[in-house]
Amino acid sequence: MSNILEVDGLRKVYAKSQFVLKDIDFSIPYGSIVGFIGENGAGKTTTMGAILGTLKKDRGAITIFGKKVDVTKPKIREDIGVVFDDMNFSSHLNVDQLAKVMKNIYQQWDNDKYNHYIQLFSLPKKQKIAGFSRGMSMKLSIAVALSHGAKLLILDEATAGLDPVARDDILEVFIDFVKDKDHAIFLSSHITSDIEKIADELIFIKNGEIILKVNKDELLHNYAIVQCRSDTFHEINEDDVLAYITKDEMLNVLVSNKHGLPRGCQISDFTIDDITLLLMKGENNERTHS
Amino acid sequence: MFHLIKKDLIIQKHLLLLYLIMLTIFIYFQNSSVFIIVLISAIMTLNSFYYDDFFNAHKLMNALPFTRKELVSAKFIGIIVFTSATMIVFMIVSSILNGGIVLLAWQWIVFSLALAMFYGALYIPLIYKLANQNLISIFLFIYVVTAILIPSILDYINEYFPNIILFFYHLPDSQLYSLLLLISVIFYLLSWRLSIKIYEEKEL
CATH class of the missing domain: 3.40.50.300 (P-loop containing nucleotide triphosphate hydrolases)
Structure with missing residues (x-):
């Protein structure tokens, strides 16, 4: 048990x-x-x-x-x-x-x-x-x-x-x-x-x-919040995208695998607060990653 | 179960002196023993509900190692405990004030218990159902008003339905009080069961 x-x-x-x-x-x-x-x-x-x-x-x-x-x-x-x-x-x-x-x-x-x-x-x-x-x-x-x-x-x-x-x-x-x-x-x-x-x-x-x-x-080692343009966003493996928010022409994207990102994605430092905001306010966050 | 009754007593510890003063004043002015015994027992029970509601304790109580059935049962058993305890204190205070041992007649003991149970059977399920703190004051008010009006009600019945009064008047005490107690106990048990059902279905 x-x-x-x-x-x-x-x-x-x-x-x-x-x-x-x-x-x-x-x-x-x-x-x-x-x-x-x-x-x-x-x-x-x-x-x-x-x-x-x-x-x-x-x-x-x-x-x-x-x-x-x-x-x-x-x-x-x-x-x-x-x-x-x-x-x-x-x-x-x-x-x-x-x-x-x-x-x-x-x-x-x-x-x-x-x-x-x-x-x-x-x-x-x-x-x-x-x-x-x-x-x-x-x-x-x-x-x-x-x-x-x-x-x-x-x-x-x-x-x-x-x-x-x-x-x-x-x-x-x-x-x-x-x-x-x-x-x-x-x-x-x-x-x-x-x-x-x-x-x-x-x-x-x-x-x-x-x-x-x-x-x-796992969250701290593999997950990331990245900034990218719309065209780069579409290059990210769909399964890795948990949530995203569009801001001006840029997107903030929460990804579950920061190691396989396309060029043009800028990884930023994040806190759990940032992740929470993205998950709660963002789109395309229907998937559950266990 | 008795731990829950003890909890209700500890929470009202600061009011126990007030209850004693109330009891002493009523005895001093020679008011009806049944009225004051049932009143104090009802105040203690209603206050236990007040504190549970006011401090949002229902949620806490339901996270403790007790079933809802036990929580409700503690209130019903509490009425009998509070009424019995009030009667004992009543006799002690009366004895002190009168300078000699004063015992309550068995008829008054039975009547007090029956009335406390009957009254409790009325208000407990309603408090569980409606969960409104104002109800507690309303029930106390109703009790006092009813107690004041009882002589007038009896006079009215005597005037318009004299046979009812005569029937009870001619009954021997043992039968009269047994009947009274039986009716109260049945009503009490039904109310107990109903209250458990209401509380078990309640979302907290």
């Missing part, structure tokens, strides 16, 4: 908004961090909700720790740490009181670990959560998710609202979390630099459909 999470043919239809999550397939290997990238409303939270059972899926199978997920058997959630971007704990509680609540909920609750993260994230123990900033609340949610022996973390915009220093600290914690190859993280974030920093695999989703699944190393 090499995958901690497998999503197979996941489909979810929202009749009112006509949004459809279209046959989502992906897997998360043990020891990996998988970044889930997409615009607001692309289907990231819906996918995560379907995995966790907060939303009903219309079709498809979800396998976690080698077992098919069954909403009537919630014990599996003991081993899943969750952070939602809009998750809030009762604001009347302080950090210590929250630990008392969580101790009653999770059998494997580890108070020492919780206190370790509270200290690491510099959270005040006696202050009511009501007085916490968004960043502090996110840190608290992350501390809780890390303190009940979870093997899989599902993080929806978990780094939102954090300052760069705090984000960096938390990303280090995430890297440390998967080090033993017995854990994994599935995270979505609008801050693609965070994903770029820690993720091993990237999944891009647009309009409820996965448009690109790629290993980060």
Whole structure:
């Protein structure tokens, strides 16, 4: 068993908004961090909700720790740490009181670990959560998710609202979390630099459909954003073109193989943010490269 | 399951003193014991819903190792726990205020439980279905207004349908309260089942 999470043919239809999550397939290997990238409303939270059972899926199978997920058997959630971007704990509680609540909920609750993260994230123990900033609340949610022996973390915009220093600290914690190859993280974030920093695999989703699944190393070594004229563009192997945007008379093209480009293509430095923009705003990005 | 009820209690810890003060004032002014016991039990249950909704906790709760059936059941069992606990505190406070042991008559215990269950059976499925925080205040208002109007309603029934009052009046206490409890329990169980169905079908 090499995958901690497998999503197979996941489909979810929202009749009112006509949004459809279209046959989502992906897997998360043990020891990996998988970044889930997409615009607001692309289907990231819906996918995560379907995995966790907060939303009903219309079709498809979800396998976690080698077992098919069954909403009537919630014990599996003991081993899943969750952070939602809009998750809030009762604001009347302080950090210590929250630990008392969580101790009653999770059998494997580890108070020492919780206190370790509270200290690491510099959270005040006696202050009511009501007085916490968004960043502090996110840190608290992350501390809780890390303190009940979870093997899989599902993080929806978990780094939102954090300052760069705090984000960096938390990303280090995430890297440390998967080090033993017995854990994994599935995270979505609008801050693609965070994903770029820690993720091993990237999944891009647009309009409820996965448009690109790629290993980060492969992306950095083989993929490229190139500028070229229209005539040169037509010389690029069609299978290598993932997306393109026309700007004036030039095209910005995302290619999956930068080694076989025709003359006249100028490779430019790129970030995952640039790739995301091209994939989301560009044309001809229907193909999924796994 | 009981961990969820404990969670609802911990979250309202800051209000427990307020509940105690309310109870003491009502006892001091010798208001109806059933009214205040059911009122406080209802406030505690409705507040647990308020906190779940206000802090968007439903999504979080559904990511915890509990089924939706357990989450709903915790609310229903919570009503019985909160009502029983309020009755115990009622007797303790009454004993202190009266300078001697005060025990609630079994009829009042049964009536309080039956009324708390009946009332809970009304509002819980509606809260799950409509998920509107305003409902919580509306239900408390309805309860207080109904409690105030009950003597007038009974007078009205007595005037226009005296046989109904006479029928219940002539029933022995054991039969009357057993009947009351039976009706409430049946209604409660039906509502419990309906609430589970509503919540299991809900998208969060």
